[in-house]
Amino acid sequence: MDEKCYSTHVIAAIATAAGPAGVSIVRVSGDGALEVGDRLVPGLRCPPSQRAAGTFFHARVIHPVTGTVIDDAVFLIYRAPHSYTGEDTLEIQGHGGALPSRRLLEAVLAAGARLAEPGEFTRRAFLNGRMDLTQAEAVCDLIQSRTERAAHVARAQLDGALGGRVAALYEAVTAVCAEVEHLLDFDEGELPPLFTERASERLAACMTEMEQLVASWREGHLVREGALVVLAGRPNAGKSSLMNALLGIRRAIVHDLPGTTRDAIEESLVLYGVPLRLVDTAGLRDTQDGVEREGVERARAMIRQADLILYLVDGSVPQSEKLAEVCATLPTGRVMVVVTKCDLPTSGTLEIPSELAYMRVSAKSGEGLEALKRMVAETLGVTEETYGQPIVSLRHVNELRTALEQSREARAALDAGESGLVLAAGHLRGAAEALGRMIGRVYTEDLLDAIFSRFCVGK
């Protein structure tokens, strides 16, 4: 199939979720979408292809091959370029439910459409210039968002909050690149005064903005993917009890027998708008028990991946471990000590290394739980107050890092003066291309395949 045919052939898909519902929508888009509609309503005095954009009508849908009555439906007419995809589009609203919507789709396919691939409507919207690539990706993020915060960030990205900033950076870097390349055509010694210094300064301003965007990734990926928070500590420290208290349900088995939890238990939780993957683990100790040993191994594996480790210490019994030594074996900068069972009398003094943050809580009385939640959100760098437009996509942060690296190299080359111009031009092109890939000014089919395969069919 040639590229043009692939990108404009009429496609169709059910746009609404399967299952009992009042209405389901089949969306039809491409060159000839309205004529596909004509074949579903034979004998209609004014068929879809004769109707104006922005109008709708009610009609009985007839299967174009079998002649069976499929449903009665409302047809909405969009004409290129004023539609989601930028193409002629028909939206057919029939009765809801898995079977009626499938029957309607089958009739549309029999009338000449082909089934859309995942994300194909949005891919066409991008190819037809209706949105940049960051906006197209935001569509998928919005659909899949699990928290208010994630939806808010995706919505703003869909409005171009990120794409606009990156487009400005792309244009600024491209302009510096064009000027440097232009100068390469001149003879040596004809460099305008202060040219390289000024180019370097302009680039530095772009780099400051790129750095800000890269720095927002830490928060952004937590907003989208969720933070992995692992409860770890000696057996009986109170990990499962704290897990249950944070969740508000009795999810994990609690027992006074040390070594109760064997497998890692994961649950989702939303704290101050940030989705967490909260994991309860087996108590860390040397043991001869094969099953428990496997549990301890799993606990260590979770600790290695964690964004934050809550290391629990039972405050009601004499301290049996040197925290400084234990924490030296845990990933630095990602550990918070939680002293548990604070409803019970404390047993002696606790030695907590001064560089570690710690909290006192009781899973039994609830004391300290709210403060702990707040502290976890703050430690992860996310609170309700930080409400900017962070980078949420790994692809975006990687492109920005490439652009930054290339810009750094370009500045170093510019600082060498005239002799560095050829090298600088190469790096400037590299930086501009990375920014261009981020917003889709530069793309390959493979890149689009990778992005849109994450989408659902019908979007």
Ligand SMILES: Nc1nc2c(ncn2[C@@H]2O[C@H](COP(=O)(O)OP(=O)(O)OP(=O)(O)O)[C@@H](O)[C@H]2O)c(=O)[nH]1
């Ligand atoms: N008084 C009091 N008892 C607690 C509290 N938290 C846990 N316990 C008790 O401590 C014991 C161990 O609790 P768990 O939550 O099972 O401890 P764990 O760290 O998950 O233990 P393992 O799974 O064996 O590693 C149980 O008898 C709990 O009832 C608390 O806040 N206050």
Ligand SMILES: [Mg+2]
């Ligand atoms: Mg446990």
